[in-house]
Amino acid sequence: MAIEIQGIERRFAATRVLRGIDLSIRDGELAALLGPSGSGKTTLLRILAGLDWPNAGALHVDDANWLALEAQRRGVGFVFQNYALFPHMSVADNIAFGLTIRPRATRPSKSEIARRVAELLEMMQIPDLGGRFPAQLSGGQRQRVALARALAIEPKVLLLDEPFGALDASIRKDLRSWLRQIHDRLGTTTVFVTHDQEEAFELADRVVIMSEGRIEQVGSAEEIHARPASAFVARFLGDANELPVTVQSGRIRAPGLDITRLGRFAIGDGEADLFVRPWEITLEADASAPARIESVSAAGANLRFTVDVPGYEPPVTVEMPRRDLGDDAFARGDRVRVIAHAARLFSAPERNAPSPSVADVAAGGLSAQRRLSI
Numbered sequence: 001m002a003i004e005i006q007g008i009e010r011r012f013a014a015t016r017v018l019r020g021i022d023l024s025i026r027d028g029e030l031a032a033l034l035g036p037s038g039s040g041k042t043t044l045l046r047i048l049a050g051l052d053w054p055n056a057g058a059l060h061v062d063d064a065n066w067l068a069l070e071a072q073r074r075g076v077g078f079v080f081q082n083y084a085l086f087p088h089m090s091v092a093d094n095i096a097f098g099l100t101i102r103p104r105a106t107r108p109s110k111s112e113i114a115r116r117v118a119e120l121l122e123m124m125q126i127p128d129l130g131g132r133f134p135a136q137l138s139g140g141q142r143q144r145v146a147l148a149r150a151l152a153i154e155p156k157v158l159l160l161d162e163p164f165g166a167l168d169a170s171i172r173k174d175l176r177s178w179l180r181q182i183h184d185r186l187g188t189t190t191v192f193v194t195h196d197q198e199e200a201f202e203l204a205d206r207v208v209i210m211s212e213g214r215i216e217q218v219g220s221a222e223e224i225h226a227r228p229a230s231a232f233v234a235r236f237l238g239d240a241n242e243l244p245v246t247v248q249s250g251r252i253r254a255p256g257l258d259i260t261r262l263g264r265f266a267i268g269d270g271e272a273d274l275f276v277r278p279w280e281i282t283l284e285a286d287a288s289a290p291a292r293i294e295s296v297s298a299a300g301a302n303l304r305f306t307v308d309v310p311g312y313e314p315p316v317t318v319e320m321p322r323r324d325l326g327d328d329a330f331a332r333g334d335r336v337r338v339i340a341h342a343a344r345l346f347s348a349p350e351r352n353a354p355s356p357s358v359a360d361v362a363a364g365g366l367s368a369q370r371r372l373s374i
C-alpha cells in the first residue's frame with residue numbers, strides 16, 4: 001500500500017506539534033522516522049494508525065481517504081513505544097488476539113487461528129514459546145511476540161514505534177536484521193520510528209528526518225550523508241567540524257584554513273557554517289601556518305588530530321590514514337596547514353540578523369556567538 005501524507009498539521013492547545021507534513025511512502029517500502037525527542041514522530045504514527053486525527057491535511061492510502069476510516073477498518077499492525085503484552089494471556093493467545101476479536105463473519109476458525117499462530121511463532125524463531133506467559137520471556141522475545149501479534153491480522157501497513165527501544169545494543173542489532181528479513185518476505189509497507197541513527201540508516205530504504213514538527217529531509221542513507229539538506233541535518237548526523245565562515249560572491253572567507261580546493265558555493269552573502277568531516281581534511285607541515293596540533297590519538301587505522309586554528313572554537317578534528325602518514329606523523333605543537341577537500345555550506349541567518357542578542361555578544365567575538373547559536 002502506498003501512503004500519501006499531505007499538509008498534516010496537529011496542534012495540542014497552542015502547541016504546533018506537526019507543522020505541515022508532506023510525505024509519500026511507496027508500496028512495500030520500509031521508511032524510518034528519525035528525529036530528536038519531541039519532534040512529532042509518535043504523533044505522526046498515531047495519525048497513520050487512526051488513534052489520533054490532524055487539525056488539517058489529508059491522508060490517503062492507495063487512494064482511500066484514511067481520515068474517514070476508523071482505526072479498526074484501516075488494517076494496520078501497530079507495535080507501540082514501551083509496548084506491553086497482555087500479562088494474563090499466553091504468548092499464543094497474545095498473538096491470536098487480533099483475530100479472535102473479529103466479528104464472527106470475518107473471524108477465522110479456531111484451527112485456522114492455531115495454524116497461523118504456529119506459523120508466526122516459527123517465523124519469529126520462537127516456535128516453542130507459545131504456551132509461556134509474557135513474564136517468562138526475555139525482552140527480545142517479548143518484542144518478537146509483539147511483532148507477531150501485529151502481523152497476525154495480515155496488516156496492509158505495519159507501524160512500529162521504537163519497538164526495540166528498551167533492549168541492549170547487541171539484541172537490537174539482531175532484531176534489526178531479522179525485522180528487515182521479515183519485511184522483505186512479507187512486502188508490507190512499514191513505517192518505523194526510532195531516534196537511533198544507526199538503526200534508521202541500516203534498516204530503512206529511506207529515512208525521514210524530523211525536527212520540531214517538520215520534515216527536514218527524506219532520502220536513503222547515502223543521499224542524506226552525501227547531501228544533508230540543512231544545517232540541522234548536518235549537525236544531527238554529527239561527526240563534522242562546524243566552522244563559522246563568511247561568504248562573499250559565492251566565495252568563502254575562512255582565515256587560517258586552506259579552502260582553495262572547495263570551489264564556489266551557490267549561497268547568498270553573509271555569515272555561514274561550513275561542515276567538514278574529519279576525514280575530509282588533510283594536514284601539511286608548514287612552519288609559517290597559524291594552526292598548531294593540539295593532540296594526537298589512535299582511531300583504528302587512522303590517526304586523529306585536534307588542531308588549534310586561531311579564530312575557531314572548538315579545535316578542528318582531523319583524521320588521516322596512518323598508512324599515508326608513515327613515520328613522519330605530526331606531533332603535538334607542530335604547525336600545520338589545514339586543507340579542506342570537501343564540505344557542505346549553510347547560511348547562518350541567526351548570525352546575520354541584527355538582533356539585540358547578537359549585538360550583545362559581539363564584543364565576546366566569534367566563539368561567544370557560536371556558543372549562542374548552538
Ligand SMILES: Nc1ncnc2c1ncn2[C@@H]1O[C@H](COP(=O)(O)OP(=O)(O)OP(=O)(O)O)[C@@H](O)[C@H]1O
Pocket residue numbers: 012015017035036037038039040041042043044081195
Ligand atoms: N496528547 C498530547 N497533548 C499535548 N501535547 C502532546 C500530546 N501528545 C504529544 N504532545 C507533544 O507533542 C510533541 C511531540 O510528541 P511526540 O510524542 O510525537 O514526539 P516523539 O518525536 O515521538 O518523541 P520521543 O522520541 O520522545 O518519543 C511533544 O512536545 C509532546 O509533549
Ligand SMILES: [Mg+2]
Pocket residue numbers: 041042043081161
Ligand atoms: Mg515517540
